[in-house]
Amino acid sequence: MKLILAALFACTSSAAFAFPVTVQSCNRSVTFDAAPTAAVSNDVNLTEMMLALGLTDRMVGYTGISGWKTLAPDLREGVAALPELSEKYPSREVLIGAGTDFYFAGWNYGMKVGGEVTPESLAAYNINVYELTESCSHIMPKSKISMEDMYIDLLNLGRIFGEEDRAQALVQGYRDDLATTLAGLTPLPAAPRVFVYDSGQDAPFTAGRYAMPTAIIEAAGGVNILDDIEKSWAEIAWEAVVERDPEVIMIVNYGDVTAEQKIAFLKDNPAFASISAVRNNRFVVLEYVEATPGPRNIAAVTKVAAALRGN
Template sequence: MIRLSLLALLCSASAAAAFPVTVKSCDREVTFDAAPARAISNDVNLTEMMLVLGLRDRMVGYTGISGWKTLDEEMRDGVAELPELSSKYPTKEILAGAEADFFFAGWNYGMKVGGEVTPETLAAFDIKTYELTESCIHIGPKSKSSMDDMYADILNLGRIFGVEDRAEGLVAGWQARLAEVTAGVDRANPLRVFVYDSGEEAPFTAGAYAMPTALIEAAGGTNIMADLEKSWAEISWEPVVERNPQVVVIVNYGDVTAEQKIAFMKGNPAFAGIDAVKNDRFVVLEYVEATPGPRNIKAVEKLVAGFKGN
């Protein structure tokens, strides 16, 4: 018992010695004097990042999942013991009422520019915020989306919560798996790919700064809207028809199913000349696979298989 107590004491002292830590969060430097103990995450992919790092016991809840119908069986077990504090975007009163000390969110992932929940408004409640890297484009310039965006978030969370070894191990494993999955990819003639998220009158799609662009490029394709200087945005159907994608990636979530989205494209005469429609080349990614998070490698695997026509 004495040995165990001493070991626990040494581990505690070692963890304490690692603080304070400072991480880059969009255009801010955020310093943590200790690991958060009452964290809240917004959205399914950000929550899954917390869970994969083994941080459920540091969380008091999550927000923004059931309102978008993105929770699947794999995630349901992970959050079973945690309350959903808000079905969509939380208010600052909800976060303060939960006595949170940390909010993991992003711009258009729980926060809106000029909205009531921002790192600045939460600071008044002593709630520190870490912003999803992919979302930083909403408040300033950043490089095009890449797999490094997701890796950076995992590594930063590892530092914030004092679980750096676990974070580094996860990233190393994902990098190795990604190299294995894409080893045989032919990049000489990348397939033209369109990301169809939602919308019939005008499609909502992924631009240069959205995660699917990085996933598609990792799998050997090119996003036909990669010149769109946005992350996710509504466009018209005209450029989709003109650029003639060979594959359409469907993002599956919400009230309209992937099957319904595919049926809409296949049943509309305006799309009859699109190669992807003519050849029935659709790849379905779940929302949690298409947004930054632990399932991005699985998404690339699906895309590699789909690009081969399997």
């Protein structure tokens, strides 16, 4: 009996001392005295992180998905019981009106530098903010992107919501799946050069050093031809793409212009005829939710790895 009581006391003590917890969010240390109960996530990939951790019962809604046409059918089922509070970026009033106590967003993922919705502006209304790690490069110096950035966010969310064990198991599963994928890959004689084409015809919008596609490409065995750009996503000149001659082009599929239309634009434009990827018809399509930090990044590595090996 004493042993049973001791065990029960230990469990109770452990639960009692689970909070407060402090996590690092970009350049801020954020302390949570209790797990959020009225959370809002912005964007499809951040919302999928919440779903992967089983946190929908702690949410009052989500924002920033249907306005960008990125809502996949399986995600629609996962958030069926939740309202979309705003089709694109939410206003401060929208978040306050929903009774939000936690906002999971990022810079250019629901918040803009100098905008009305920031960690500082929401703090006055007792809304804590956790910032997507990939997005931190917009406001502070940051190391090059890696798969670890996505893992860090899941682990931090686990701590914030008192689901640390679940988060650790989830991340370990992703690590194991990725390791199995990489172990089965045919070695490449050299890292294929990859260009990420998000959007834009006059000037392409692409992934730089701090954007998730760079980590996906490197994990798959390639190199982003623009990983020397000290930004996450950026607009560049087409001349740089032609000069660096990518062997594979990654298309990010979302919005009004389809992946097929983007590929047709590249193939039909004489200015791009000399690009190896265009000449050899080597394209790989990632959905927006695969190309941004989130649970689908592991499958994205597998898809890109196959494309780099001509499969």
